[in-house]
Amino acid sequence: MEKILVSSCFLGNRVRYDGEAKALMHPQLQTWKQQGRLIVLCPEVAGGLSVPRARAEQRDGGVIDEYGNDVSKQFSLGAQQALSLCQHYKIKFALLKEYSPSCGSTLIYDGTFSGKKVEGKGVTAALLHQHKIKVFSEESVEQLVALINKQEGNNQ
Numbered sequence: 344m345e346k347i348l349v350s351s352c353f354l355g356n357r358v359r360y361d362g363e364a365k366a367l368m369h370p371q372l373q374t375w376k377q378q379g380r381l382i383v384l385c386p387e388v389a390g391g392l393s394v395p396r397a398r399a400e401q402r403d404g405g406v407i408d409e410y411g412n413d414v415s416k417q418f419s420l421g422a423q424q425a426l427s428l429c430q431h432y433k434i435k436f437a438l439l440k441e442y443s444p445s446c447g448s449t450l451i452y453d454g455t456f457s458g459k460k461v462e463g464k465g466v467t468a469a470l471l472h473q474h475k476i477k478v479f480s481e482e483s484v485e486q487l488v489a490l491i492n493k494q495e496g497n498n499q
């Protein structure tokens with residue numbers, strides 16, 4: 344059964360920079376969880392950052408936090424761990440939190456800490472995309488559900 348990499352905060356884990364979760368209330372997520380097919384990761388925590396932590400955004404090819412500290416290394420390390428998990432479990436699909444500097448797959452914050460979003464991918468989403476892993480978000484979860492149902496329907 345196809346495994347899926349999922350942002351830890353979607354499962355209600357309080358791993359976000361502000362110490363909160365961002366639970367994704369979609370019934371399919373619970374079904375997948377019960378089926379044991381979710382591989383759960385917070386790339387920023389996996390990369391060595393703490394909870395809570397300073398907000399961070401991508402800027403000039405790296406990632407800086409709101410106090411100007413360069414946290415690019417931690418973000419890269421978290422992305423590498425996500426990729427290793429995907430390779431280990433032969434994962435082809437990820438469901439990651441949109442807008443995050445790690446997990447965002449379509450839009451991210453623009454690096455000015457002003458709340459402005461621009462087109463782009465978070466560090467983890469970009470690395471997975473480079474390795475042909477399809478990244479979905481809360482905005483496109485229905486597409487992922489349809490894709491997996493179709494695949495598994497075809498395999499029956």
Ligand code: SF4
Binds near residue numbers: 350443
């Ligand atoms: S890095 Fe990803 S999994 Fe971790 S809190 Fe941010 S959006 Fe959630």
